[in-house]
Amino acid sequence: MAELTINKIKHQVTVELNTPLLWFLRDTLNLTGTKYGCGIQQCGACTVLIKGRTVRSCGVTIEEVLDEEITTIEGLSNNNSHPVQQAWIAEEVPQCGYCQSGQILTAVSLLNRKPNPTDQDIDRGMLNLCRCGTYTRVRKAMHVAAEMMKEA
Protein backbone atom coordinates (compact mmCIF):
# COMPACT_ATOMS: atom_id res chain seq x y z
CA MET A 1 0.00 0.00 0.00
CA ALA A 2 1.22 3.52 -0.79
CA GLU A 3 2.56 5.65 2.05
CA LEU A 4 2.89 9.37 2.65
CA THR A 5 5.39 10.92 5.06
CA ILE A 6 3.74 13.76 6.92
CA ASN A 7 5.42 15.58 9.80
CA LYS A 8 8.06 12.80 9.82
CA ILE A 9 5.45 10.06 10.32
CA LYS A 10 4.62 7.52 7.61
CA HIS A 11 0.91 7.06 6.90
CA GLN A 12 -0.65 4.35 4.78
CA VAL A 13 -2.79 5.81 2.02
CA THR A 14 -6.26 4.34 2.31
CA VAL A 15 -7.95 6.55 -0.30
CA GLU A 16 -7.70 6.90 -4.09
CA LEU A 17 -4.33 8.23 -5.19
CA ASN A 18 -5.99 10.97 -7.21
CA THR A 19 -7.45 12.48 -4.01
CA PRO A 20 -6.19 16.01 -3.36
CA LEU A 21 -3.59 16.03 -0.56
CA LEU A 22 -5.74 18.55 1.37
CA TRP A 23 -8.55 16.05 1.85
CA PHE A 24 -6.24 13.26 2.96
CA LEU A 25 -4.74 15.61 5.56
CA ARG A 26 -8.06 16.88 6.86
CA ASP A 27 -10.53 14.03 6.42
CA THR A 28 -8.34 10.96 6.83
CA LEU A 29 -5.62 12.13 9.21
CA ASN A 30 -7.66 14.81 11.01
CA LEU A 31 -4.84 17.33 10.54
CA THR A 32 -7.32 20.18 10.40
CA GLY A 33 -4.78 22.98 10.80
CA THR A 34 -4.57 22.95 7.01
CA LYS A 35 -7.65 24.82 5.82
CA TYR A 36 -9.90 24.71 2.78
CA GLY A 37 -10.46 28.18 1.37
CA CYS A 38 -10.92 28.42 -2.38
CA GLY A 39 -10.01 24.95 -3.63
CA ILE A 40 -8.37 26.42 -6.75
CA GLN A 41 -4.85 27.28 -5.54
CA GLN A 42 -5.61 30.96 -5.12
CA CYS A 43 -5.95 31.74 -1.40
CA GLY A 44 -3.13 29.81 0.31
CA ALA A 45 -5.26 28.55 3.24
CA CYS A 46 -4.24 24.97 2.39
CA THR A 47 -0.47 25.63 2.28
CA VAL A 48 1.94 22.90 3.36
CA LEU A 49 5.72 22.66 2.99
CA ILE A 50 7.61 20.21 0.81
CA LYS A 51 11.41 20.56 0.81
CA GLY A 52 10.92 23.93 2.48
CA ARG A 53 8.80 25.25 -0.39
CA THR A 54 5.12 26.07 -0.17
CA VAL A 55 2.65 23.79 -1.89
CA ARG A 56 -1.06 24.48 -2.07
CA SER A 57 -2.44 21.12 -1.02
CA CYS A 58 -5.83 21.60 -2.67
CA GLY A 59 -4.07 21.51 -6.03
CA VAL A 60 -1.87 18.39 -5.77
CA THR A 61 -2.95 14.78 -5.66
CA ILE A 62 -1.55 12.24 -3.23
CA GLU A 63 0.08 10.48 -6.16
CA GLU A 64 2.09 13.61 -7.02
CA VAL A 65 3.70 13.81 -3.57
CA LEU A 66 4.19 10.14 -2.64
CA ASP A 67 7.98 10.39 -2.43
CA GLU A 68 8.05 13.72 -0.61
CA GLU A 69 8.28 14.72 3.05
CA ILE A 70 5.34 16.94 3.83
CA THR A 71 5.17 19.38 6.74
CA THR A 72 1.86 20.80 7.92
CA ILE A 73 1.34 23.45 10.60
CA GLU A 74 1.05 20.63 13.17
CA GLY A 75 4.59 19.56 12.30
CA LEU A 76 6.25 22.97 12.56
CA SER A 77 6.74 22.56 16.32
CA ASN A 78 4.91 20.69 19.04
CA ASN A 79 4.63 23.67 21.40
CA ASN A 80 4.39 26.77 19.18
CA SER A 81 8.10 27.35 19.73
CA HIS A 82 9.09 28.04 16.12
CA PRO A 83 10.24 31.69 15.87
CA VAL A 84 7.53 32.48 13.33
CA GLN A 85 4.87 31.13 15.68
CA GLN A 86 6.42 33.08 18.56
CA ALA A 87 6.45 36.28 16.50
CA TRP A 88 2.83 35.70 15.44
CA ILE A 89 1.83 35.38 19.10
CA ALA A 90 3.88 38.42 20.18
CA GLU A 91 2.40 40.61 17.45
CA GLU A 92 -1.13 39.18 17.86
CA VAL A 93 -1.37 38.61 14.12
CA PRO A 94 -4.47 36.40 13.78
CA GLN A 95 -7.95 37.85 13.70
CA CYS A 96 -10.37 35.02 12.86
CA GLY A 97 -7.33 32.81 12.33
CA TYR A 98 -8.62 30.94 9.30
CA CYS A 99 -5.80 31.85 6.94
CA GLN A 100 -3.03 31.87 9.51
CA SER A 101 -1.61 28.35 9.29
CA GLY A 102 -1.04 29.00 5.61
CA GLN A 103 0.39 32.45 6.35
CA ILE A 104 2.81 31.01 8.93
CA LEU A 105 4.08 28.23 6.65
CA THR A 106 4.53 30.69 3.80
CA ALA A 107 6.43 33.00 6.15
CA VAL A 108 8.69 30.11 7.25
CA SER A 109 9.48 29.29 3.64
CA LEU A 110 10.20 32.92 2.75
CA LEU A 111 12.40 33.55 5.81
CA ASN A 112 14.42 30.40 5.13
CA ARG A 113 15.17 31.70 1.67
CA LYS A 114 15.51 35.37 2.66
CA PRO A 115 16.61 35.82 6.28
CA ASN A 116 16.48 39.64 6.01
CA PRO A 117 13.40 40.38 3.94
CA THR A 118 12.49 43.94 3.04
CA ASP A 119 8.86 45.06 3.13
CA GLN A 120 8.88 44.65 -0.63
CA ASP A 121 10.17 41.05 -0.34
CA ILE A 122 7.40 40.32 2.12
CA ASP A 123 4.72 41.88 -0.06
CA ARG A 124 5.98 39.95 -3.08
CA GLY A 125 6.42 36.64 -1.22
CA MET A 126 3.34 36.60 1.01
CA LEU A 127 0.56 36.09 -1.51
CA ASN A 128 -1.81 34.31 0.86
CA LEU A 129 -5.19 35.98 1.11
CA CYS A 130 -6.61 37.14 4.44
CA ARG A 131 -10.23 38.17 4.50
CA CYS A 132 -9.64 39.89 7.85
CA GLY A 133 -6.89 42.05 6.39
CA THR A 134 -4.08 41.16 8.79
CA TYR A 135 -1.40 42.01 6.22
CA THR A 136 0.18 44.83 8.23
CA ARG A 137 0.58 42.64 11.31
CA VAL A 138 1.88 39.76 9.17
CA ARG A 139 4.58 42.03 7.79
CA LYS A 140 5.53 43.30 11.26
CA ALA A 141 5.67 39.78 12.70
CA MET A 142 7.90 38.65 9.87
CA HIS A 143 10.49 41.27 10.78
CA VAL A 144 10.27 40.14 14.42
CA ALA A 145 10.65 36.49 13.38
CA ALA A 146 13.64 37.37 11.19
CA GLU A 147 15.38 38.90 14.22
CA MET A 148 14.52 35.88 16.40
CA MET A 149 15.86 33.49 13.77
CA LYS A 150 19.15 35.43 13.63
CA GLU A 151 19.58 35.14 17.40
CA ALA A 152 18.65 31.43 17.53
Ligand code: FES
Ligand atom coordinates in the same frame (compact mmCIF):
# COMPACT_ATOMS: atom_id res chain seq x y z
S1 FES B 1 -7.80 26.17 -0.63
FE1 FES B 1 -5.94 25.77 -1.63
S2 FES B 1 -5.27 27.71 -2.31
FE2 FES B 1 -7.24 28.09 -1.50
Ligand code: FES
Ligand atom coordinates in the same frame (compact mmCIF):
# COMPACT_ATOMS: atom_id res chain seq x y z
S1 FES C 1 -7.17 36.16 10.04
FE1 FES C 1 -9.18 35.88 9.25
S2 FES C 1 -8.87 35.29 7.22
FE2 FES C 1 -6.92 35.86 7.89
